[in-house]
Amino acid sequence: GRQYINEVYKFSVDKMFSVLFTESPFMRGFLEQRRFSDVVYRPWTTELEADQTRELTYNVSLSNPLTPKTAAVSETQTLYKASQERECYIVDAEVVTHHVPYHDYFYTLNRYVLTRVAKHKCRLRVSTEIRYRKQPWGLVKGFIERSSWSGLDEYFRHFELALAKAEEALSEPLRRS
Ligand code: YK8
Known part of the structure; x- marks a missing residue:
């Protein structure tokens, strides 16, 4: 796998969670800027003492000669019950990308770890793996890896930039005593 982000930000871990994992203006703006369309969020499940999940669907625009111009994507997020408010998520x-060649062979797993550093500081780590449901031929595996890593590199490069840009605006005002 690859690690894309490992940074400290000037706002609380709870704020980071709400920025990344609710329908926040930040995510809305970012996905729009990346030209994701028809973004639909299902709500988080709310079972007690269990992992929570939610489903997102959207369309991405692609410029790969082997794929259609747009593809439907579905993303299943799991918030592990080991997460703790004000501490870590x-x-x-x-x-899963639909309507592209070999879509039934693979999916991508992105792990987001948010940890408290101080009251108004948190660390975000994002790492990614490509997972296989069926073993592809070498040539096909090459297509999958090249296309996935290049899409992921680009996505997370912009994502990190957008977060850095938004940091001041998102940070809690310093309270003077
Ligand atoms: C998420 C991984 C693969 C997929 C794509 C597949 C083409 C396959 C072509 C053949 C289009 C936002 C990607 C990049 C679409 C975008 C996905 C994003 C960036 C010939 C093999 C969407 C993170 C993410 C995860 C996986 C990415 C797909 O938040 O190449």
Whole structure:
């Protein structure tokens, strides 16, 4: 796998969770800027003492000669029950791209780990793996890996930039005593 982000931000871990995992203006703006369309969020499940999940669907625009111009994507996010408010949140996102060649062979697993550093500081780590449901031929595996890593590299490069840009605006005002 690859690690895309490992950074400290100037706002609380709870704020980071709500920015990344609710329908926040930040995510809305970011996905729009990346030209994701028809974004639909299902609500988080709310069972007590259990992992929570939610489903997202959207269309991405692609410029790969082997794929259609747009593809439907579904993302299943799991918030592990080991997460603790004000301390840490662990979310896995399984991303499946439909209507592309070999879509039934693989999916992507993105892990987001948010941890408290101080009251108004948190660390975000994002790492990614490509997972296989069936073993592809070498040539096909090459297509899958090349296309996935290049899409992921680009997505998380912009994502990190957007977060850095938004950091000041998102950070809690310093309270003077
Ligand atoms: C999420 C991984 C693969 C997929 C794509 C597949 C083409 C297959 C072509 C053949 C289009 C936002 C990607 C990049 C679409 C975008 C996905 C994003 C960036 C010939 C093999 C969507 C993170 C994410 C995860 C996986 C990415 C797909 O938050 O190449």
